[in-house]
Each structure stands twice: as structure tokens, then as C-alpha cells.
Amino acid sequence: FQERVENTNTHDEISELSQIFNKMMSEIEMSFRQQQQFVEDASHELRTPIQVLEGHLALLNRWGKKDPSILEESLQVSLKELDRVKRLVDELLVLSRADREMTNYENSRVNIKSSADKIIRDFTFLHKGYVFQLKNEIEQNADAFILKRHLEQVLVILLDNAVKYSEPYTSIEVWLSEHAEHLVLEVRDEGIGIPEEDLKKVFDRFYRVDKARSREKGGYGLGLAIASKLIHNYGGTIQAIKNKPAGTIIRVSLKKANGNDEGV
Numbered sequence: 041f042q043e044r045v046e047n048t049n050t051h052d053e054i055s056e057l058s059q060i061f062n063k064m065m066s067e068i069e070m071s072f073r074q075q076q077q078f079v080e081d082a083s084h085e086l087r088t089p090i091q092v093l094e095g096h097l098a099l100l101n102r103w104g105k106k107d108p109s110i111l112e113e114s115l116q117v118s119l120k121e122l123d124r125v126k127r128l129v130d131e132l133l134v135l136s137r138a139d140r141e142m143t144n145y146e147n148s149r150v151n152i153k154s155s156a157d158k159i160i161r162d163f164t165f166l167h168k169g170y171v172f173q174l175k176n177e178i179e180q181n182a183d184a185f186i187l188k189r190h191l192e193q194v195l196v197i198l199l200d201n202a203v204k205y206s207e208p209y210t211s212i213e214v215w216l217s218e219h220a221e222h223l224v225l226e227v228r229d230e231g232i233g234i235p236e237e238d239l240k241k242v243f244d245r246f247y248r249v250d251k252a253r254s255r256e257k258g259g260y261g262l263g264l265a266i267a268s269k270l271i272h273n274y275g276g277t278i279q280a281i282k283n284k285p286a287g288t289i290i291r292v293s294l295k296k297a298n299g300n301d302e303g304v
């Protein structure tokens with residue numbers, strides 16, 4: 041009888057271990073598949089500007105030496121495409137760094153009001169047609185748990201999108217509010233908005249609601265994926281919500297910072 045009980049225990053343990061093992065293997069497989077998909081998407085995105093460059097260099101080589109109009113046009117297009125490739129490589133590097141750097145942030149903290157103030161000032165200077173406003177509902181000077189450069193990177197991505205997907209002379213607002221354990225930052229615009237069925241998908245890598253429109257604006261569908269990765273690294277959350285009557289709200293929730301160390 042004793043032996044049977046022991047055997048049963050061993051049997052249970054083995055079955056439990058095998059379940060854990062199977063679960064781990066399917067997670068590894070899934071992550072591998074996601075990596076594969078990512079490399080495929082990145083190569084696909086790189087291929088388009090490389091093909092355009094190839095075509096224009098061939099044109100230059102054949103006709104450009106004699107025809108100044110071809111020379112001028114091909115050079116301009118090539119420089120523009122090169123700039124796009126450079127931006128894609130930069131974004132891929134940021135994403136890969138955010139994937140890797142997951143620890144050592146224990147003492148990160150930032151005053152979100154000063155960062156929001158600074159970035160809004162930069163945007164007001166750069167995008168003269170838009171009305172940027174800060175709506176601060178945080179009474180105390182509460183700090184958020186995130187590195188300053190990461191918060192500012194996220195803010196730039198969100199404000200860049202607000203500009204890209206709305207018309208000049210509309211208002212773009214940054215709202216800050218305080219809750220028991222969290223600080224919430226929202227970027228609200230009155231632009232074209234995101235369809236209901238895409239509100240969750242826009243955080244996926246390379247996802248764009250309208251590829252043609254997004255490409256024309258220079259986007260690869262990586263901005264929100266980078267923002268989401270950075271925010272999740274600090275245990276925060278990010279979501280897209282419909283604004284009323286039109287437009288988008290991107291809501292970021294960050295933990296309040298503890299301790300006294302300054303972030304960088």
C-alpha cells in the first residue's frame with residue numbers, strides 16, 4: 041500500500057512537472073515565432089526604401105549625368121528614402137534596447153509635470169499650427185516611477201502621433217492626474233481617431249490602421265510598441281481610448297515613486 045501511495049505521489053509530481061515543462065516549451069515556441077515574425081516584418085519594411093533607392097540610383101547612373109532634372113529629382117527621392125531607412129533602424133534599436141533593459145530601474149523617478157512642461161514647450165515651438173495645452177490636476181509635486189528619458193521618449197511618441205493624425209489648429213492636450221497609487225498621463229487629440237476594433241492592436245509591432253496614410257506620414261507602426269514596452273518595463277499600463285466627440289486619448293498609468301533617489 042505504502043509503495044502505491046509513493047508511486048501515486050511520484051506519478052502526480054511527474055505529471056505536474058511535465059505540464060510545467062509543456063507550458064514553458066509552448067511559451068518559448070510562441071516567443072520564437074514572434075521573433076521570427078518581427079524579423080520578417082522588419083526586413084519587409086526595409087525592402088521598400090531599398091528598392092526605391094535602387095531604382096533611382098539606376099536612373100541616375102543611366103540618365104542623371106546628362107539630365108539635370110532627373111539628377112535633382114532622383115537625388116531628392118534617394119535622400120528622403122535614406123532618411124526613412126535611418127529612422128527605421130533607429131526605432132528598431134530603441135525597441136531592442138527596451139526589450140533588453142528590464143532591470144536596474146529601482147530608483148527611477150521623475151516629476152511628470154516638469155517633463156510634460158518641457159516637451160510641450162518643444163512641440164509648441166516645432167508645430168506652430170497646433171494648440172498644445174497642459175491640464176494639470178496633480179496638487180502635490182508627486183513623482184512617477186520611470187526614468188526621465190523614458191517618460192520623455194513616450195511623451196514625444198504620443199505627441200508626435202497626435203500631430204500626425206489630426207489637423208492643424210485643433211487642440212492637443214496633456215492631462216495629468218493623481219490616484220492612490222498611480223499618476224495618470226493622458227494625451228488627448230481631436231484628430232481622425234482609431235476604429236474600435238484597432239484600439240488594442242495599435243500597440244503591436246508594425247501595426248498601422250491605414251498603412252498608406254501612415255507611410256506617407258513617415259510611420260512604421262513602431263512608436264506605440266516602443267511606448268508600450270517602456271511603460272510596461274516599469275509596471276505601468278498604456279491604453280488607447282476614443283475621445284469625444286472625435287479623436288484619440290492615449291492613457292498612461294505609472295506607479296508613484298518611493299524613496300529619494302533622483303532619476304536620470
Ligand code: ADP
Pocket residue numbers: 201202204205229231232233234242243247248249250254258259260261262263264265287288
Ligand atoms: P506610426 O509610426 O505608424 O504612427 P505607431 O505605433 O505610433 O506607428 O501607431 C500605430 C498606428 O496607430 C498608427 O499607424 C495609426 O494608425 C494609429 N494611431 C496612433 N496614434 C494615433 C492617434 N493619436 N490618432 C489616430 N491614430 C493613431
